[in-house]
Amino acid sequence: MPRPGVIVWEALRNVFSKKATIDYPFEEGVKPKYGLRGAHVLYIEECTGCRACQRVCPSLAIEMVPSELTKTKKRPVINLGQCIFCGLCEEACRYDALFLTDYIELSAFQQKEMIIYENEPPKEEISEGNEPKEEDS
Numbered sequence: 001m002p003r004p005g006v007i008v009w010e011a012l013r014n015v016f017s018k019k020a021t022i023d024y025p026f027e028e029g030v031k032p033k034y035g036l037r038g039a040h041v042l043y044i045e046e047c048t049g050c051r052a053c054q055r056v057c058p059s060l061a062i063e064m065v066p067s068e069l070t071k072t073k074k075r076p077v078i079n080l081g082q083c084i085f086c087g088l089c090e091e092a093c094r095y096d097a098l099f100l101t102d103y104i105e106l107s108a109f110q111q112k113e114m115i116i117y118e119n120e121p122p123k124e125e126i127s128e129g130n131e132p133k134e135e136d137s
Contacts, residue, residue, distance in 0.1 A: 029105075030123040037100040040078050042117050046097035049074035053089035053098055062089060067120055080106055082115035 022029065032038070049070035054062045061082035067075035076098070090100050108114050 013079060032102045032104055034055050034102075036104065037046070037072065037087050038104040039080065039100070039106055040055050040077070040083075040116060041099045041101055043097045043099075044069050044075060044117075046095050046122060047075055048095055048097075049076075050094070052092040052094065056088040057083075058088065059084045069120065074124075075120070077115060077118050078088060079115050081108075081111055090125040 033047070047070050049064065049067070049072035051064055051072075051074065053076055054064050059082050061079045061084075062076050063076050063079070064074040066073060069075060085100065087100055089098055096123075112118075
């Protein structure tokens with residue numbers, strides 16, 4: 001059993017030492033290392049709806065839904081709550097339409113907020129060559 005003097009000494013030493021944590025989100029957090037996989041980015045103008053990303057997804061986080069924007073009339077909808085961020089969908093996409101970014105601050109109050117690209121982007125946005133934006137539900 002530790003002696004009371006040792007406990008007091010440790011407590012005083014820790015009070016005046018540097019903090020071990022940060023006040024997140026008020027302070028800037030730790031930047032992810034190169035190669036860390038985070039949220040997905042889908043370039044719908046490049047996507048053909050070939051379903052390769054859906055077939056290789058081990059966690060079944062990608063679902064194909066009807067869309068007029070792709071050749072096969074299907075486009076992916078990604079559930080980040082189910083995703084294990086393995087990167088297989090990115091490797092399977094032969095048209096370079098799906099990428100994993102290093103954005104790791106993924107939190108939500110409701111599960112439906114973790115589903116990205118659920119709403120179809122407007123056609124004028126795609127025709128301008130811009131990447132699709134997520135819409136608030």
